[in-house]
Amino acid sequence: MSYSWNWGVFLSPTPSGSGTYLGWLLQGLEWTLLLSLGAWVIAFVLGSLLGVLRTVPNRWLAGLAAGYVEAFRNVPLLVQLFSWYFVLPELLPRGLGDAIKQSDPLIQQFIAALLCLGCFTAARVCEQVRAGLQSLPRGQKNAALAIGLTLPQAYRYVLLPLAMRIVLPPLTSEFLNVFKNSAVASTIGLIELSRQGQQLVDYTAQPYEAFIAVTLLYVLINVCVMFGMRWVERRARLPGHREGQ
Amino acid sequence: MSMIEIEQVSKWYGQFAVLTDCTTHVNKGEVVVVCGPSGSGKSTLIRCVNGLEPIQQGTILVNGMTLTDPKTNLSKLRSHVGMVFQNFELFPHLSVFDNLTIGQIKVLGRSKDEAAARGLKMLERVGLKAQAEKYPGALSGGQQQRVAIARALAMDPICMLFDEPTSALDPEMVTEVLDVMVELATEGMTMMCVTHEMGFARKVADRVIFMDHGRIVEDAAKDDFFGTPRSERAQLFLSKILHH
Ligand SMILES: Nc1ncnc2c1ncn2[C@@H]1O[C@H](COP(=O)(O)OP(=O)(O)OP(=O)(O)O)[C@@H](O)[C@H]1O
Ligand SMILES: [Mg+2]
Numbered sequence: 001m002s003y004s005w006n007w008g009v010f011l012s013p014t015p016s017g018s019g020t021y022l023g024w025l026l027q028g029l030e031w032t033l034l035l036s037l038g039a040w041v042i043a044f045v046l047g048s049l050l051g052v053l054r055t056v057p058n059r060w061l062a063g064l065a066a067g068y069v070e071a072f073r074n075v076p077l078l079v080q081l082f083s084w085y086f087v088l089p090e091l092l093p094r095g096l097g098d099a100i101k102q103s104d105p106l107i108q109q110f111i112a113a114l115l116c117l118g119c120f121t122a123a124r125v126c127e128q129v130r131a132g133l134q135s136l137p138r139g140q141k142n143a144a145l146a147i148g149l150t151l152p153q154a155y156r157y158v159l160l161p162l163a164m165r166i167v168l169p170p171l172t173s174e175f176l177n178v179f180k181n182s183a184v185a186s187t188i189g190l191i192e193l194s195r196q197g198q199q200l201v202d203y204t205a206q207p208y209e210a211f212i213a214v215t216l217l218y219v220l221i222n223v224c225v226m227f228g229m230r231w232v233e234r235r236a237r238l239p240g241h242r243e244g245q
Numbered sequence: 246m247s248m249i250e251i252e253q254v255s256k257w258y259g260q261f262a263v264l265t266d267c268t269t270h271v272n273k274g275e276v277v278v279v280c281g282p283s284g285s286g287k288s289t290l291i292r293c294v295n296g297l298e299p300i301q302q303g304t305i306l307v308n309g310m311t312l313t314d315p316k317t318n319l320s321k322l323r324s325h326v327g328m329v330f331q332n333f334e335l336f337p338h339l340s341v342f343d344n345l346t347i348g349q350i351k352v353l354g355r356s357k358d359e360a361a362a363r364g365l366k367m368l369e370r371v372g373l374k375a376q377a378e379k380y381p382g383a384l385s386g387g388q389q390q391r392v393a394i395a396r397a398l399a400m401d402p403i404c405m406l407f408d409e410p411t412s413a414l415d416p417e418m419v420t421e422v423l424d425v426m427v428e429l430a431t432e433g434m435t436m437m438c439v440t441h442e443m444g445f446a447r448k449v450a451d452r453v454i455f456m457d458h459g460r461i462v463e464d465a466a467k468d469d470f471f472g473t474p475r476s477e478r479a480q481l482f483l484s485k486i487l488h489h
Contacts, residue, residue, distance in 0.1 A: 142297050143334035147348035147400060148324025157347060161338050238337050239380040 009206045010213065021200055028196025029217055035113055035192060036182045036221075040175055042118025047125025048164075052155055054130040065126065072123035077184055080120055085112035085188045105189070113185035121178050128170045132163030165236050172229040179221050193217060247306070248273045248404050248435045249294055254303035256289065256459075263289045264300070265459045271404070276436045278446040281456035282482060287439040288331075290456070291406050294437065295326045308403055324352045327397030327405040331413050333389040335381035341368070341392050342377040345399050353400065360399075367395040371425050387418030394425055404435035411442055441486055447471060455479040 010022040053065035072080070085108070089097040100108060136159060144154035164171075186195035197214035201207045249271040256264040263286045271277045279287050292298045294305060296312045296319045305312040310322055335344050345364030349355045355363070368374050371391035381389055390410055397405060407426070411419045423445050430436055430449035440446070446453055446467065453470040455463035455478075463470065463479045470479075 137332070137334075139330055139332050139334040140336070142292070143328075143330060143336070145297060145320070146295060146323055146326075146328040146330075147396065148320050148352035149348065150320045153351055157351065158336050162336075165338065238382060 003208065005209070006206055007209055009204050009209055012204075015203065021204060024196050024200060025193070025213060025217065028191060028193040028214075031110075031185075031190060032179065032182050032193040033221070035110065035117065035185060035190070036179045038114050039117035039121060039182070040178050042114070043121035043125050043174070043178065044171075046118065046122035048129050048160065050122060050126035051129025051133060051163075052160070054126065055133045056151070069123045069126055072120055073127075077116070077120055077181060078187060081113065081116045081184050081188060084116045085109070088112075109185065109188050109190040112188060113182070113190055117178060117181055117185075120181070121174060124174050124177075125171065128167045128174065129160075129163060132167035133159055135166060136162055165238065168229065168233050168236065172225070175229065176222060176225055179218065179225070246273050247271065248275075248308055249437060250304075250306040251290070251294070252304045252306075254290075254293065254300050254305060256293065256298065256300045256302070263459050264293070267303070267456075267459075267461050269454055269461055269464050271435060271437050272451075273435055274433045275451045276430045276434075276438070276449050277452045277454060278450040279437065279439045279454045279456060280441055280443075280446070280482070280486075281462075285456040286459040287456055288408050289459075291408050291437060291439050294406055295323045295328060320352070324348065324400055325403045327394075327400060327402035329390070329393050329397055329405065329407045329410045331409040333381070333386070333393045333413075335389055335393055335396070337381050339380075340377070341373070341379055341381065341384070344381065344392060345377075345396050348396070348400050363401075364395070364399050367398045368392070370398070371395045372421075385418060386414045387421045390414065390418075390422045391425055394422070394429075398429075402434075404437070405429065407436065407438040407440065409439050409441070411440065443471075443483075443487060455482065457482075 010025070011020050013020055014024060050065040050068055053061045054069075056062060089100045091097075092100070140158055140162065141154060144158040145151070149157065182192060183194040185192050186198075191199065193214060197210050200210035200213075204210065247270045251267055251269050254264055254267045255262065267286075267290060269277075279291065281287055289298060293300050293312075294307065300313065307322060307326060310317050312319070312322070335341075336347070339347060342361070342364060345368060346357070346360040349360035349363060350357065353360075365374060365377065368377055371394055373388060373391055373395070376384060376388065376392070381392070384392065394410075410426070411422050414422065419442070423442060426436075426438070426445065427449055438445075438450075450467045453463070453465060453467055454461055455470070455476070457478050462476050465475070471483075473480075
């Protein structure tokens with residue numbers, strides 16, 4: 001039995017007649033990008049905030065952040081996703097829950113996946129940021145406070161900028177993980193890149209081409225993220241010297 | 246009039262008493278040197294003076310404001326109290342210029358121009374105007390410490406705290422930092438300095454405090470201290486340190 005390669009498959013029209021299979025893949029890519037980038041924004045902002053809270057002197061706030069991390073790190077991602085998608089609307093007040101259930105299913109899937117990935121990744125970002133903050137020499141915080149900065153200002157202008165530089169490499173890998181993890185959204189019906197690839201296989205019976213194309217697109221995302229983060233890393237490197245202006 | 250008043254201050258880390266019943270004061274315009282063996286609580290005491298460490302007993306007043314009073318705005322108070330650390334603690338991600346202006350802008354609410362003018366003036370004062378655009382990592386230890394002093398001065402402090410400002414420096418850089426401190430002292434700045442530089446103490450100190458095991462063992466006018474310290478421990482300490 002021999003496999004007959006057909007790379008032209010991507011340009012052939014889809015059963016609905018409008019557009020090509022390549023168009024399908026690009027649509028999937030679009031959802032994957034939208035979902036992952038959105039989730040990363042949530043994860044970065046929320047994770048940084050939680051990371052800060054884990055290091056503040058206030059025990060309640062620190063405990064709250066620690067609880068968040070335990071909850072979101074230890075429950076499997078798939079369970080979290082089902083909770084956001086199926087369970088949360090049931091827990092909300094009747095009117096709100098019904099409104100959600102009657103909205104466009106695509107929007108429902110997207111929002112649930114977005115919140116799920118964002119909150120899950122936030123727990124991981126939090127731990128990285130906390131580690132970065134804790135690795136700073138104690139004297140920096142004292143110096144920041146000693147010139148009269150308030151604690152929030154000390155974090156904003158001194159501690160976070162330093163900690164973020166230290167944890168940039170692990171944050172890069174968390175960022176990459178978001179793209180990989182975004183494939184779970186297919187389990188609640190969101191047709192993102194991996195699901196779109198599956199669909200291509202079902203319709204065209206050209207599995208190799210489809211999976212190779214999907215893989216290449218994921219690799220492309222990875223490469224772009226790596227280059228982007230390298231650039232950020234270069235810009236953020238602690239300068240030894242800056243030429244006079 | 247007292248700028249800094251420390252009254253019966255005690256502090257514990259768990260069971261360990263770092264400070265026990267410390268009482269002393271620094272008058273306006275006075276230079277007080279604090280010395281004593283390693284681990285005697287000198288850094289802790291000086292950090293307590295601007296509220297970087299809480300105390301469990303006693304009171305500290307700075308310029309008439311009680312540190313332990315919950316109504317006291319600690320950040321505001323600290324902005325008037327300059328502090329210089331053993332390890333400089335410049336902010337490494339900010340240029341020298343930004344190190345000097347960030348507090349003025351964010352804390353004192355000065356305009357960028359005002360802050361820049363004041364910052365550059367202080368930088369000139371410590372002889373480093375040419376280094377404004379550099380980052381701390383590109384400076385020598387002595388230069389970094391002088392920038393740190395300039396950073397504190399740019400906030401127009403009413404008094405200055407120094408915690409072993411020269412002990413992390415290579416010997417050849419100690420003088421350049423001490424020179425700046427001597428100049429400050431002769432201009433009438435109120436200073437509390439933890440240091441083992443007895444030459445500095447001889448030159449500009451009004452009083453010398455000797456600490457041991459968290460207690461102020463000796464608190465004497467400079468001449469008395471270097472003449473004949475009353476406590477045996479201080480004598481021993483002095484003889485060790487002066488023979489170096
Ligand atoms: N956070 C802390 N927790 C527990 N013990 C501490 C802490 N900080 C300091 N100590 C202890 O308190 C004592 C006094 O410390 P401190 O740094 O004030 O001494 P020092 O006189 O400045 O010494 P050095 O000359 O070495 O700087 C030391 O024995 C130290 O081990
Ligand atoms: Mg010390």
